[in-house]
Amino acid sequence: MTAPHESITHEVITGKLLATVDEMAMVLARASMSPVVYEVLDFACGICNAQGELVAQTNGITIFTGTFSRQVQFIRERFGTDMAPGDTFLTNDPFEGGTHACDFAIIRPIFAQGDLIGYGIAVAHLLDVGGAVAGSLPPDAISVFQEGLRLSGVRLTRDDRLIDDLVRIITENVRLPQLVLGDINAELAAVRIAERRLHETVAKYGTDALQATFRRLIDTSEARARAVIAALPDGDYHASDIIDGDGASDAPIHVEVTIRIRGSEIEADFTGSSPARNAPINCSRGGLTSAVKTVIKALVAPQEPSNEGWFRPLTVTAPGGTVFTAEKPSPTGWYYEGAAQASELVWKALAPLAPDRLSAGSYVSLCGTYISGSGPDGLFVHIEPQNGGWGATRTRDGASGLIAITDGDTYNYSVELLEAKFPVMIHRYDYNVAAGVGAGRQRGGFGLVREYEIEADDAVLYASFGRTETRPWGAEGGGEGSCNGIVVLRGGEAQRLTRTPWFTLQRGDRVLIETGGGGGWGDPMQRDPADVARDVRDGLLSAGQAAASYGVALDAAGAVDVAATEGLRA
């Protein structure tokens, strides 16, 4: 159709783009053989324009919010005009826009009448890509070379046929080759869908209409993002925090950010943060950019489809070689632990400015837990992120038992499925009432306790738990939350673990995974006494805590004793 219908065509094509990335994600998630993809949703799919700018994306989780554009641009720089229909490319290089070696990004240039019109891209976390340990994430890695096969921008298919030499390199260097090939196939299917649907759109509306929609999507998002930022007061906003240990040592790692708002521009400057560690807690610039974009998205338009336009007002500044901008050969296996802390720094700096969008501090760490060993069906690897407590907001209590900022529509593992699959029993999965939450006019949400009993003879545990010393921050007078940690019970002994590279487990060991509660918001003495009484009735707070933390006295029936409460609060 012609000019007068342009905005209608735009709307229809936009709908098709969003349906296409949804379809890509569905095919990828459901065809994947890796639990980290199909259960944890550690993947994303998108479409970029011919310049490599993101125009549509679906995320199961937030961690890939900002990686696609840079990855596609890297492939463009490397291959230039040496691209043809039927080509696909692969990169998992953390230092070229990626995250860690486990995340295979597969990129397909899409052509119409001989012209490049855009790219389909899919990224998924593969269960094993070689390296020092099964799962490719040695928590004690000192260099990236221990973290598996790194394929820094290579051709994966030509004329839609897999390149045999590359396939052989992959299958000979990973522990579960069939699984890895299955996932590569799933990603290829996803990017082929992008191509098919863009071809249909071009056939119906023409290339010009498609390009116009690409431009308009990015431009309108940019304008809306600028309007939100311009409404915030100009100024410099500072936050600092501690990352608790890096896997190799428990030494605290200082990190900080200065947010500069100038008109409709926003800059996140991480200058002053500690240098990169010889441990996999680092993230690369790709991981950092994605982490900052996650919070910017939360600030400017949490529910709108993602594209490059939302991020055009943003500049991320950091010198090279910090814990957030690690360079080769620094390890980045557990990059999401560093990235989560980068997200929370920006969040902490901006929370007082945007209380309607941001909350107090959360348990933040994904608390990745790996239990592997020999089961009835051979080698098993159980990978599990943990849920925890989120911070209170200015208007309500924090959320209990939600997945961390780096993830998203990620499901916890069903106890019944887990016990059917792996030689473990689970004795508890409930709120971590003992550790408590940050008190406040609105209190933090509760963390969880998950208690495993090991029923195998040669299991090992490795994990990376952050926020094990530095508690989640409270806001506007709210209290701090509580810490994450692991306790292994053997005989009468209890051993506490945090970022643990290799812990040998014995049959009968109990592994208690405890996540922390979120920070509170506002003065606890202003909390509605009825809410305090409800928490006591629900077994979330003792009567003694009600009096001590909140100044609320209850009678024998559990109702608020108004007079005594006034006395306590006077």
Added chain:
Amino acid sequence: MIRVATDAGGTFTDLVAFDDASGRIFLGKALTTPHDPSEGVLATLAQGAETGLVNSAIGLFVHGGTTVINAITERKGVRTALVTTRGFRDVIAIGRGNRPDLYNLHALPEEPFVPRHLRFEATERMDARGAVRAALVLADIDAAAAAIRAAGVEAVAVAFLHAYINPAHEAEAAARLRALLPGVAVTASHEISRQWREYERSNTAVLSAYVQPIMARYLANLDQRLRQAGINCPSYCMQSNGGLADFTAAEAAPLVLVESGPAGGVAGTVRIGEALGESDILYFDVGGTTAKCSLVQGGRAVLRPDYKLEWSRLRPGYPLQVPVVDIVEIGAGGGSIARIGAAGGVQVGPDSAGSAPGPACYGRGGTLPTVTDAKLITGVIDPAHFAGGRMQLDRSLAEAAFAPLAASLGLSVATAAEAVIGVAEANMINALKLVTLQRGHDPRDLTMVACGGGGPMHAATLARELGLKRVVVPHFAGLFSAWGMLAARPRLDLHRTRLMKLTAASFAAAREIFSTLAAEAAARFGRTDGLLHSRAIEMRYAGQEHTVATRFDPDAALDGLFAAFHAAHEQAYTFRLSDTAVELVTFHLAAEIDAPRIAMPEITGAGSTEQALLGHRTLRTGGAAQELAPVYARERLPAGACIAGPALVEEPTTTTLILAGQQVTVDRHGLLLIEETG
């Protein structure tokens, strides 16, 4: 025989009755009576009687409605408690811990239907193979019962780990609670679901308990009043699975009624497919607020593998392990409002003008442009004959509502109206693709049943865009859900989760599991003969989590099941892994009573197409110039009539649009069949 369906909706209770012999239809409409919905039902029957419906001649009574879903969404169920395995009382609050609204840092999990102080724990434990690891401690149940009694609770759910494989502890605990708590409804999770996943099964048991006392009272009242009114025929509820359940079964597991309305449309589609010899057929319904679609396969409603109540892109929702037809629903209906969105594009829906105030052209105070207004402006709807002429529409109000939108787009009102239809139809196409192409079904092989007041107005365009084989517009398209309830058969869906690798031994075990399920179905139906069975197994490659439903043929060999699974996987996911081990996960038996279906009487070939011609109307169908289209009265079209598009066929509940390059034929049953002529 005369079949009667009554549908107790939020505002109105509707009655549709159909006489198989004469093809005569009776209608009734009364206000829903929430304090006792049976009053509204009786009021519609009284109206039917005024037009000649004789209660004693009724041979089938079907009841559907929104009572269950309303009690849940309005949080008006009873005060409910929960007893769990020790250590797991917060499972129902934690849910799956997911954040679908992933950039919203204020997101919350769903609030559970049982508060923490009413969640009790008991020492007991089964393992994943169903072996007892810890005996049930009855003292814990007794203590819970005492607290439950003191708290004034009306219903209790019991949900223990691995009860799907060994329900002994749950059964023992439930028996004890029933003995200790007379008058309190007790629901054990295994009585509702034999599938794994503790959160989903617990939530199912809790919600079932939450509405059970309400439904028990409701159905008892209705049953009594029907008998008093002289209706002694078999009475059924319309289930969400596209089949019927007798009142006793519905009372025991009321969640089977959670989506009974849309399921009627799917049941009707199955019946239309049977008449046309199409076992795979699309259902497409456009109502006032939403468009719904579903793909019937193998002559049967397909169930959702993961139904979630109150789910949205931004909310995790409440998963229910109950059989619900797999329907994709989007916010694009006749009342959907068009506007310029925040990003500057034209958006249609999801908000709707509903029936009050309704589209602007209704003249009831609506001032916002809707899809129905657009259909009026473009000439599809005749303002004088809408709803059989009982309602006059005002074209000038529709145009006035469109004027601001048209001005901001720089378009004429008529072009803006076409554009709005285009956007609504693009949304509908995406939904239809979701149930076809995205699940590996080629639309070119499919016939689509277009129903609801709006379906037949959009179907021709959608069929062309998707390349569908043809479109069928059934009789009473606006009442199709109710007609479909009359076409449904009694149906029971039974599931069992049993994880095993596919081998010769497990293949034999699979046969045994299906025999057990068949015996259970026979016991529940109270008969062994005249039952139709459909067997499927949720299967996957070892290492996968998601499963593919694969038909199980008890007479085929092991190789046949392997082949069927590889093929089903490839259809759904584009590839197969021939060397990988295959796992069986959940066994599903759908059993139906082979009851006679609603008749589809033949119409005569008498009369002529010309005699059915009402006149001509100027029509705009997007892009092309205006066309002068003939308008026909559907009830006067004889069997065998064939009309080339562009054309319109009118009837009291809808208007069917046929585009240039298409033709519509009237088959012997009076169904309208639209196909491309090219």
